[in-house]
Amino acid sequence: xxxxxxxxxxxxxxxxxxxxxxxxxxxxxxxxxxxxxxxxxxxxxxxxxxxxxxxxxxxxxxxxxxxxxxxxxxxxxxxxxxxxxxxxxxxxxxxxxxxxxxxxxxxxxxxxxxxxxxxxxxxxxxxxxxxxxxxxxxxxxxxxxxxxxxxxxxxxxxxxxxxxxxxxxxxxxxxxxxxxxxxxxxxxxxxxxxxxxxxxxxxxxxxxxxxxxxxxxxxxxxxxxxxxxxxxxxxxxxxxxxxxxxxxxxxxxxxxxxxxxxxxxxxxxxxxxxxxxxxxxxxxxxxxxxxxxxxxxxxxxxxxxxxxxxxxxxxxxxxxxxxxxxxxxxxxxxxxxxxxxxxxxxxxxxxxxxxxxxxxxxxxxxxxxxxxxxxxxxxxxxxxxxxxxxxxxxxxxxxxxxxxxxxxxxxxxxxxxxxxxxxxxxxxxxxxxxxxxxxxxxxxxxxxxxxxxxxxxxxxxxxxxxxxxxxxxxxxxxxxxxxxxxxxxxxxxxxxxxxxxxxxxxxxxxxxxxxxxxxxxxxxxxxxxxxxxxxxxxxxxxxxxxxxxxxxxxxxxxxxxxxxxxxxxxxxxxxxxxxxxxxxxxxxxxxxxxxxxxxxxxxxxxxxxxxxxxxxxxxxxxxxxxxxxxxxxxxxxxxxxxxxxxxxxxxxxxxxxxxxxxxxxxxxxxxxxxxxxxxxxxxxxxxxxxxxxxxxxxxxxxxxxxxxxxxxxxxxxxxxxxxxxxxxxxxxxxxxxxxxxxxxxxxxxxxxxxxxxxxxxxxxxxxxxxxxxxxxxxxxxxxxxxxxxxxxxxxxxxxxxxxxxxxxxxxxxxxxxxxxxxxxxxxxxxxxxxxxxxx
Numbered sequence: 088x089x090x091x092x093x094x095x096x097x098x099x100x101x102x103x104x105x106x107x108x109x110x111x112x113x114x115x116x117x118x119x120x121x122x123x124x125x126x127x128x129x130x131x132x133x134x135x136x137x138x139x140x141x142x143x144x145x146x147x148x149x150x151x152x153x154x155x156x157x158x159x160x161x162x163x164x165x166x167x168x169x170x171x172x173x174x175x176x177x178x179x180x181x182x183x184x185x186x187x188x189x190x191x192x193x194x195x196x197x198x199x200x201x202x203x204x205x206x207x208x209x210x211x212x213x214x215x216x217x218x219x220x221x222x223x224x225x226x227x228x229x230x231x232x233x234x235x236x237x238x239x240x241x242x243x244x245x246x247x248x249x250x251x252x253x254x255x256x257x258x259x260x261x262x263x264x265x266x267x268x269x270x271x272x273x274x275x276x277x278x279x280x281x282x283x284x285x286x287x288x289x290x291x292x293x294x295x296x297x298x299x300x301x302x303x304x305x306x307x308x309x310x311x312x313x314x315x316x317x318x319x320x321x322x323x324x325x326x327x328x329x330x331x332x333x334x335x336x337x338x339x340x341x342x343x344x345x346x347x348x349x350x351x352x353x354x355x356x357x358x359x360x361x362x363x364x365x366x367x368x369x370x371x372x373x374x375x376x377x378x379x380x381x382x383x384x385x386x387x388x389x390x391x392x393x394x395x396x397x398x399x400x401x402x403x404x405x406x407x408x409x410x411x412x413x414x415x416x417x418x419x420x421x422x423x424x425x426x427x428x429x430x431x432x433x434x435x436x437x438x439x440x441x442x443x444x445x446x447x448x449x450x451x452x453x454x455x456x457x458x459x460x461x462x463x464x465x466x467x468x469x470x471x472x473x474x475x476x477x478x479x480x481x482x483x484x485x486x487x488x489x490x491x492x493x494x495x496x497x498x499x500x501x502x503x504x505x506x507x508x509x510x511x512x513x514x515x516x517x518x519x520x521x522x523x524x525x526x527x528x529x530x531x532x533x534x535x536x537x538x539x540x541x542x543x544x545x546x547x548x549x550x551x552x553x554x555x556x557x558x559x560x561x562x563x564x565x566x567x568x569x570x571x572x573x574x575x576x577x578x579x580x581x582x583x584x585x586x587x588x589x590x591x592x593x594x595x596x597x598x599x600x601x602x603x604x605x606x607x608x609x610x611x612x613x614x615x616x617x618x619x620x621x622x623x624x625x626x627x628x629x630x631x632x633x634x635x636x637x638x639x640x641x642x643x644x645x646x647x648x649x650x651x652x653x654x655x656x657x658x659x660x661x662x663x664x665x666x667x668x669x670x671x672x673x674x675x676x677x678x679x680x681x682x683x684x685x686x687x688x689x690x691x692x693x694x695x696x697x698x699x700x701x702x703x704x705x706x707x708x709x710x711x712x713x714x715x716x717x718x719x720x721x722x723x724x725x726x727x728x729x730x731x732x733x734x735x736x737x738x739x740x741x742x743x744x745x746x747x748x749x750x751x752x753x754x755x756x757x758x759x760x761x762x763x764x765x766x767x768x769x770x771x772x773x774x775x776x777x778x779x780x781x782x783x784x785x786x787x788x789x790x791x792x793x794x795x796x797x798x799x800x801x802x803x804x805x806x807x808x809x810x811x812x813x814x815x816x817x818x819x820x821x822x823x824x825x826x827x828x829x830x831x832x833x834x835x836x837x838x839x840x841x842x843x844x845x846x847x848x849x850x851x852x853x854x855x856x857x858x859x860x861x862x863x864x865x866x867x868x869x870x871x872x873x874x875x876x877x878x879x880x881x882x883x884x885x886x887x888x889x890x891x892x893x894x895x896x897x898x899x900x901x902x903x904x905x906x907x908x909x910x911x912x913x914x915x916x917x918x919x920x921x922x923x924x925x926x
Contacts, residue, residue, distance in 0.1 A: 126160040129194035138200040207273035213280040225249045254285040254325045289363040295370035308333040345405035348373030376406035379449040385456035432491030435459030462492040465527035471534040479584040508709045510534040511855040537855040539563040559590030600625035617651040645670035670694040687746035694753045698723040713767045724756035729787035753793045756784045776845040783838035798840040801826040820885030820905030842868030858893040884908040
């Protein structure tokens with residue numbers, strides 16, 4: 088019996104996947120009957136849509152695929168496809184298609200849809216702030232998205248995939264949907280995460296390795312296994328993204344051994360317990376290859392024999408592609424073929440090593456060279472410097488217009504820009520723009536300015552002297568000529584590379600110091616001749632008020648002017664500096680340390696000296712150098728007043744003179760040497776050994792040493808304010824000056840010192856706005872009062888650890904804890920905190 092439908096209330100209830108045979112007919116008695124088994128053909132007159140706010144009804148009508156005034160069958164495939172097309176949009180939870188009316192042979196349809204709820208907001212529970220932010224960055228949820236089951240599953244997959252990549256294989260993720268009563272048809276998604284414990288590697292199972300032992304392969308990669316673990320500090324936690332990079336080390340090692348066809352057949356992670364996995368590695372080693380014949384083609388500038396010497400690969404050497412590439416293109420430790428050409432102007436030079444024959448285990452190479460013409464630098468420019476003047480940057484560069492192109496000069500220019508400390512060294516870049524038509528090249532340097540000036544409000548603790556406060560202004564990129572220019576202050580005159588320092592220090596009535604200095608690195612503007620001027624004054628007391636009759640004071644007033652010159656030989660890392668210095672010491676009832684010990688308690692003492700120094704600085708960066716070195720040899724001397732008096736026939740009886748008479752004008756000659764090396768042992772891990780030594784000589788043994796200008800070893804160096812006229816040599820782990828004077832009174836300075844130290848550093852952040860690195864150190868030093876007593880192995884040892892931070896506004900902050908191992912210290916641990924001090 089046929090199913091019959093009447094027109095007024097005829098409803099086609101069509102759901103996703105429903106067939107018309109499942110639709111029930113209703114008869115309202117209006118007399119219009121449709122025979123379901125005999126579909127009737129109509130002309131489609133239009134579609135009315137109700138219930139949608141997410142999509143334009145006109146657009147949805149087009150999506151149905153029903154064409155206006157075209158014939159359709161009801162019931163029929165056209166109506167079924169229309170409903171499927173609506174459903175396929177994924178934004179509706181219910182779709183109904185009704186006959187809205189029939190006029191003649193024209194049918195009008197009505198679609199009623201129910202939209203899925205939208206996401207009003209979502210929350211993440213169970214993680215800390217950083218992890219929550221990272222998860223938010225990983226997932227694709229956005230407000231007002233349609234909440235479909237696919238979206239929920241996709242979000243779940245994104246979260247579990249993120250934690251799986253971080254080594255949390257058993258992360259539990261639950262998502263709860265809640266109706267949001269504040270918004271129409273909206274829901275809140277609550278995401279609850281328990282990441283669990285990070286999975287650790289229990290063991291490695293390695294197969295296929297015949298020429299490389301399991302132990303050597305395990306040493307190559309991280310994480311380390313927990314089974315029979317040797318290094319207790321090595322991590323066994325598995326982070327899949329990091330492990331993908333580690334696996335490449337295996338093939339790299341094989342390739343360096345000559346197995347150039349070696350590759351990883353498979354790697355799989357097999358659980359052995361809830362938080363332990365075993366990693367299975369399968370290796371295909373292949374055959375071991377050797378270099379045989381190497382021929383050069385296209386070289387006219389250099390002979391093949393000379394290029395063979397630079398390449399330094401001989402017949403029978405193990406074939407190592409990385410070694411070949413390093414010798415041809417970029418050798419960090421010496422010459423390579425490309426630098427040989429490109430340092431001589433051959434910018435358009437290229438080479439291509441071709442394997443012309445592979446015979447059993449031997450490989451013949453033909454290295455094809457295109458030399459091209461030598462390129463001359465046409466124009467040098469700089470971009471990104473919104474503060475520093477172009478002239479300051481251009482005068483620093485080693486690439487000059489009219490000179491031959493040189494890759495080494497470009498590398499050196501980038502180093503010099505980093506050494507200015509005005510720019511972010513991580514973002515320095517260079518863009519050579521060749522002009523093959525005329526054989527020239529334009530060079531464009533890209534810089535990013537970083538804060539370099541410091542407004543100080545700092546201080547530090549050291550050696551039991553309490554807290555010393557410091558306020559000051561350090562302008563490292565100052566411009567004197569902009570002082571009186573309209574608009575030159577922004578907020579201070581800057582951009583010309585000059586350095587201006589104004590500083591005041593105090594710990595109350597016991598100590599005040601004032602310092603002013605100015606440095607012009609390019610005096611005259613044509614050559615790197617640095618002019619330095621400084622003036623300083625300090626007052627140290629016995630903590631008595633001015634009106635106290637027992638008040639004792641030690642006043643120091645001084646000034647210096649110096650000139651430094653960049654040398655060309657032995658190389659252009661050397662600087663020769665000379666300065667003339669004057670200091671005046673004024674003592675009133677002063678009985679502390681060396682001066683009081685020899686009876687110098689009242690009066691004046693003057694020091695007029697000349698200082699000459701030769702320094703060499705090839706470090707890669709000023710704050711955290713990874714390679715390079717610094718050396719400094721200096722001689723500071725006064726006129727030989729005693730010898731001059733003898734030459735004039737004025738023999739003096741120093742034994743019968745008071746200390747004030749003997750040291751009215753101090754005489755000495757002081758020699759110092761300082762060396763620091765920096766070596767990158769592993770990426771960012773830096774070993775920094777150093778050596779310091781100094782000796783003070785006499786012009787007259789009868790006169791002897793003055794109470795000023797000697798050495799005290801021990802402490803942080805920050806408390807050097809307590810011994811004006813005496814140079815503090817830091818040795819952390821001991822109190823200030825305690826090594827030179829074990830009595831603890833710090834009265835006995837010495838004319839000879841020697842110190843060794845080594846630091847192991849690793850950066851926590853190299854961001855120019857906050858450079859932070861941790862370090863451990865070992866150092867040893869001592870002082871001697873006579874040269875014949877000098878023993879380089881008689882040293883007081885100390886070790887410790889610490890953290891240093893460089894903040895552009897405050898300078899270098901240090902947190903240290905050190906232990907002194909030898910008898911010069913009464914305690915075994917010593918903490919130091921300092922701000923604004925250079926180490």
